[in-house]
Amino acid sequence: MKILLATRNRHKTREFADLLGPQFQVTDLSNEHDLPEIAETGSTFEENAAIKALAVSRVRPKELVIADDSGLEVDALGGAPGICSARFAGDRATDRDNVEKLFRELEKLHRPRRSARFRCVIVIAHNGKILKAVSGESRGLIADSPRGENGFGYDPAFVAAGFTETFAELPAEVKNRISHRARALEKLREFLGG
Ligand code: IMP
Secondary structure, three states: OEEEEOOOOHHHHHHHHHHHOOEEEEEEOOOOOOOOOOOOOOOOHHHHHHHHHHHHHHOOOOOOOOEEEEEEEEEHHOOOOOOHHHOOOOOOOHHHHHHHHHHHHHHHHHOOOOEEEEEEEEEEOOOOEEEEEEEEEEEEEEOOOOOOOHHHHHHHHEEEEEOOHHHHHHHHHHHHHOHHHHHHHHHHHHHHOO
């Protein structure tokens, strides 16, 4: 089965390909230069995932399109960076910029609570219509300092419940068993018949 992922984030594409397995042929928007930029104007993960899935499905109506909107919610920061996770430190922020800003914001607080969660909403669309929306989360803590080289985004900052390593210190197979994306995709798998 062919899946078009509504993302240019190659790390996400890698995780989806690993999670879905070899019976799915996953492509993304990296080589789709004629598609307009999609403005993520929603105020929730759900809205933004739907905006991305529908925008791509309208121009590629024959394809099965999947969009993921995801991010990190830190309780001591009132749920930030949340839907602003990708651009927490600014529009052109790198993953490292965002992680550094996260630790700077926590350092401003007196003994902040370190509880946090990754959330992921996945929307699947076909022919300009939403077929299904699912969500998943992974709860844990923000580490004392960033650790690890694997993964992407805030992985060096996040320690999942029951673990001592950050997501960036875990092998991909382990992160892919417990991540917010894995949990959302598990719910979608039945729908896809995989
Ligand atoms: P989106 O592409 O608008 O959904 O933004 C997602 C952002 O959330 C990414 O750029 C990362 O900063 C963060 N994020 C989402 N999922 C993960 C993950 O699995 N690990 C680390 N960071 C993530």
